[in-house]
Amino acid sequence: MATPPPDRRPIVISGPSGVGKGTLYNLLFQRYPDTFVLSVSHTTRAPRDGEQDGVHYHFVPMKDFEDLIAGDGFVEHATFGGNRYGTSKMTIAEQAKKGKVVLLDIEMEGVKQIKNSNIEARYIFISPPSLEVLESRLRGRGTENEQSIQKRLAQATNELNYSQVPHVHDKIIVNADLEKAYKELEKYIYQPLSG
Numbered sequence: 015m016a017t018p019p020p021d022r023r024p025i026v027i028s029g030p031s032g033v034g035k036g037t038l039y040n041l042l043f044q045r046y047p048d049t050f051v052l053s054v055s056h057t058t059r060a061p062r063d064g065e066q067d068g069v070h071y072h073f074v075p076m077k078d079f080e081d082l083i084a085g086d087g088f089v090e091h092a093t094f095g096g097n098r099y100g101t102s103k104m105t106i107a108e109q110a111k112k113g114k115v116v117l118l119d120i121e122m123e124g125v126k127q128i129k130n131s132n133i134e135a136r137y138i139f140i141s142p143p144s145l146e147v148l149e150s151r152l153r154g155r156g157t158e159n160e161q162s163i164q165k166r167l168a169q170a171t172n173e174l175n176y177s178q179v180p181h182v183h184d185k186i187i188v189n190a191d192l193e194k195a196y197k198e199l200e201k202y203i204y205q206p207l208s209g
C-alpha cells in the first residue's frame with residue numbers, strides 16, 4: 015500500500031560505495047510501492063547496454079548539460095572520468111508534483127552542493143560497521159576491479175570524515191545487520207513531524 019511519510023521533503027542518501035545504500039532503499043521501494051521515487055540523474059556519458067533514457071539516466075549532449083548549468087537548472091552536478099552528472103531541479107519538482115517522495119543517492123560533493131542550495135531535504139548517511147566490512151562488501155559484490163576497489167576505499171575515508179561533521183546529516187545509520195539497518199531507516203523516514 016502506498017503510505018506516504020508525514021515529512022515529504024526529498025531524502026538525500028549518501029555513504030561510501032558498497033555500504034549498502036542501494037540495497038536499503040530498494041527494500042523501501044519494495045515495501046512501500048508507488049510512494050518513493052529515485053531521482054534520475056542527467057549525464058553526458060553514453061548509455062551502456064540495457065540502460066534506458068529517462069529510466070537509468072537522462073542522457074544528454076554536453077551542450078544541453080552546459081545550458082542547464084548556465085540556467086541554474088541543477089541542484090548538484092559533478093564530473094567523473096570525463097563525464098558530467100547532475101540532478102536537475104526539474105526532475106525533483108516533477109516527481110514531487112506526482113505526490114512521490116524523491117530519494118537522491120548522492121556522493122559527498124553533491125551533498126555539499128545541495129546543502130548550499132535552497133532545496134529543503136532530509137540527509138541520511140549510511141555508514142559501514144568498519145572499513146574491513148566495507149572492503150569485503152565491495153569485493154563480494156563482484157562489480158569492481160582492484161583499482162576501482164582501492165579508489166572507493168580511499169574515498170570512503172573522506173566520506174566517513176565528512177559524516178563526523180556536526181549538523182551535516184540528520185540521521186546516521188550503521189549498516190551492520192541489514193534488517194536492523196532497514197528498520198532504522200524506515201522508522202526515521204516515517205517519524206511524525208516534529209514541532
Ligand SMILES: Nc1ncnc2c1ncn2[C@@H]1O[C@H](COP(=O)(O)OP(=O)(O)OP(=O)(O)O)[C@@H](O)[C@H]1O
Binds near residue numbers: 029031038189
Ligand atoms: N547489512 C549488510 N550485510 C551484508 N551485506 C550487505 C549488507 N548491506 C548490503 N550488503 C551487500 O553489500 C554490497 C554492496 O551493497 P550496495 O550495492 O547496496 O551498495 P551501495 O552503497 O549502493 O554502493 P554504490 O554506491 O557503489 O552503488 C552488496 O553485495 C549487498 O548485497
